[in-house]
Amino acid sequence: MPTMRPPRIRPTALRSFQITPLRRISSASPWHWHSGETVDLAFDLHKEGECKTDSSKCKPPIIFLHGLFGSKINNRSIGKRLSRSLNRPVYALDLRNHGASPHNPEHTYAALAADVAAFLSKHSISRPTLIGHSMGAKAAMALALWEPDRIANLIAVDNAPVDAALKSDFHSYVAGMRAVSRAGVGTQKEADGILSEYAKELPVRQFLLTNLVRPKTGDSKVLEWRIPVEDLARQLDGMGDFPFRDPEKARFEGPTLIVRGTKSPYVADEALPVIGRFFPRFRLVDIESGHWVISENPEAFKDAVVEFLEDKD
Structure with a gap:
């Protein structure tokens, strides 16, 4: 204790x-x-x-x-x-x-x-x-x-x-999430492979990937971030x-x-x-x-x- x-x-x-x-x-x-x-x-x-x-x-x-x-x-x-x-x-x-x-x-x-x-x-x-x-x-x-x-x-x-x-890690995480979006991945495994270039620690990647979900509407099989990545990216410096x-x-x-x-x-x-x-x-x-x-x-x-x-x- x-x-x-x-x-x-x-x-x-x-x-x-x-x-x-x-x-x-x-x-x-x-x-x-x-x-x-x-x-x-x-x-x-x-x-x-x-x-x-x-x-x-x-x-x-x-x-x-x-x-x-x-x-x-x-x-x-x-x-x-x-x-x-x-x-x-x-x-x-x-x-x-x-x-x-x-x-x-x-x-x-x-x-x-x-x-x-x-x-x-x-x-x-x-x-x-x-x-x-x-x-x-x-x-x-x-x-x-x-x-x-x-x-x-x-x-x-x-x-x-x-x-x-903020530590530069958070800017790196945003860059990784943007890379995942551009790739149009269909599985968490694919996304993890991309994120590994931006976040070395597996627990951190698993944490970020909790935000990657399949769309509730439509037939798309491409996973999407449920958080507004671009909006948060613009506000990132203010979080410090x-x-x-x-x-x-x-x-x-x-x-x-x-x-x-x-x-x-x-x-x-x-x-x-x-x-x-x-x-x-x-x-x-x-x-x-x-x-x-x-x-x-x-x-x-x-x-x-x-x-x-x-x-x-």
Whole structure:
């Protein structure tokens, strides 16, 4: 089980930040920080243990947000395990442009967070725990900073509230998906052969290939990406940004857990002081893994989340 240790916050390492101007459309609108349309998110609901047989015994819910090119399917196993261990319902969401959720050319953290806020309202979910990995982590952090009173706890997995360029791997993945599209493949095996030139690790290719499906209509035998590859490619650089710059003007005071992979560069020690200013009640846990923390070391991740949330019930 990973050892929970206090964050190493070095005030002298703090930089000066300025907040990104927010676009207001109406003071009465709950989405005053997002002027675009929200989309209705697809989801899976996992209820295990006593929560499955008696909803009155369910503890506060968890909202689980996947990373770039992922979907709710990626969090099915860990969602069920967390529900069973914590007796909480777990909503695993498909973020916009992913999985079974609608596509929209706007793919920003403001849009992603607004979609999740709309989901909470539609399903009458009050003060859940947000868990997000990678892109989902920044979306969760953005929502916690914009609507802090609506969120009870936050768990951000291998990402930080800073502007940081995505690793070149993600651009390579997009190039590989484009190559698959051009080839007009009819089998996953054919697609994997093409992707192997762009993603060396088999688990990564298997992850990407969960997005390659056969069309539901027509007689075509050519597999298609269910995600809008070109739209996401245009927004790729923005996925390294974070919509807040000033921790003095936006802060989430709720309990926060930052989970980082020991072999991943996305949560550097230099980012910890900034994390501490945005999320002053944060705790840090290191898990032996790369960026794909949940799939690489699911037992350690589950233990860290359970330990963090057990005293929050």
